[in-house]
Amino acid sequence: MNSTVDTTGGAPNRRILLVDDSVDAALAMGMLLEALGHEVRTEHDGPRALASIDDFRPDVVVLDIGLPGMDGFEVAREMRKRDVTKHALMLAMTGYGSDADRADALAAGFDHHLTKPVSIDALEALLK
Structure with missing residues (x-):
């Protein structure tokens, strides 16, 4: 992982690719993650997210999950096939919170499933 150590006791600084079709939600989450010291790139659909991973190289x-066209499950499966994101920490952030949704997320290659609204404490714990 491309990370630096945060001397304030928080999570190490990470390169985070944030993908959400809600521009407002992505902007708010991106600003919060940047305020916590992370480098963030935001995309709003699956194809653009896939196109950005080679040069951004996210940790x-x-x-x-609920992206238009290519859903988050498809994007996750494709990212897991690529060397640059094969070992990245992949977090599903979604409004879909049933047990079946969680199982589907793990089967698609996600490491964790977070149901919106996401607690920043829970997110930071996973980033540590």
Whole structure:
């Protein structure tokens, strides 16, 4: 992972690719993650997220499931095939919170499933 150590006791600084079709939600989450010391790139759909991973090389992907067109499950499966994101921490961030949704997320290659609204404490714990 491309990370630096945060001397304030928080999570190490990470390169985070944030993918959410809600521009406002992505902006708010991106600003929060940047305030916590992380480098954030935001995309709003699956194809653009996939196109950005080679040059951005994220340590962490925070990915909404309910994307238009190519859903987050498809994006996660494709990212896991690529060397640059094969070992990245992949977090599903979604409004879909049933047990079946969680199982589907893990089967698609996500490491964790977070149901919106996401607690920043829970997110930071996963980034540590």
